[in-house]
Amino acid sequence: MSVQELEKIFQGKVDQEIKIEPKDWMPDAYRKTLVRQISQHAHSEIVGMLPEGNWISRAPSLKRKAILLAKVQDEAGHGLYLYSAVETLGTPRNQTIEDLHSGKAKYSSIFNYPTLTWADIGAIGWLVDGAAILNQVMLCRTSYGPYARAMVRICKEESFHQRQGFEILLVLSKGTPEQKAMCQDAINRWWWPSLMMFGPKDGESTHSDQSMTWKIKRKSNDELRQQFVDMIVEQAKILNVTLPDPALQWNAAKGHYDFGEIDWVEFWNVVKGNGPCNKERLEARRKAWDEGAWVRDAAAAFAEKRAARQAQQVA
């Protein structure tokens, strides 16, 4: 069968909402796009543990500490589901991880911002996880089976993340003047980076977008960003906080909130590696990898020894 015929069959399946599975024929560009996107997503989960990990030992109570530990452990799990999905596309795990450590692969820029106060943990849960969930809910219907299944599991777990973040802020927003100020300050710092998570503006593309045709994605950046703003503005009222955007106001004609322009210079700066914590995050990952080498070696040696002992018992 010619490539054109195979592509036609492939696109036919996608159009009929039939999931693509690992052993099915797929265009090379589809495979490549998926490997890039899913691995960036996996790296985001893993690097995303770092800003929060910063507060595990400083959490204000044992309850908060246990919750934060559980959340960070979930993120590790999410990274693993996604690395496994990349493996089904034929890219070995060490290759994927090496690409992160060498700086070749990217992760979400949001994790290159520092967590300065406890309220940041609340703001991450509410805003950052809130933004991620909108993407992830959409991705539950993505055309590649293993990716979609991983996203379904992730979405189930993310809901707790967002709720615990909102609850942290809710408690602070009812606290002392210092606590209220801390809550507002965290929201001021995380608002714009959260909007940036949806990526550049759609622009006036006259070409049909490949990721949409392949149904890897089903909503554009701007659609998701608008959805996020509309949702958060309402929730902010419950917290009795302001969002740091003077242009933010209800547009009755559109039925949506209007909002100000994102600082795109900052956006591209952080993407290109010049954010507040880019260097620190990658170094932390490399250090963890290098210092964990003996654990991996020991586990392999122990498995070998155990296998040898079992073989001896059988003989």
Add this chain to the structure above:
Amino acid sequence: MNIRLTKYYYGDIPEENTGGGAGTVTVKDVAGWPLWEVFIRSKQGLDHKHVGSLQAADAQMAIENARDVYTRRSEGISIWVVESKHIHASNPDDAGAFYEPANDKVYRHPTFYDLPEELKHM
């Protein structure tokens, strides 16, 4: 004039736009742990169902990792793991011909039989 604009998505920043931090680091090869497929029985009376895969040095470690990764919220009461290399699969490209023998045997289905309305409990 048609202007081609590239759209980017969360988790989809193209490589050519990723500057800083790029350098070569040597990552020592992973100890070469095999890949395992994980099957979980969610409750007594149900089949084990494939839930995903993971890497582990041996079967015991695979089961322990599967517990940590796939049953953090009481999703299972029994775990099977099998090394991925031991799984043999039918070829999706041959699916048409492979399952063809079943297509013309409609008499295997109960609805094939034309029976009188007054016949009950059958």
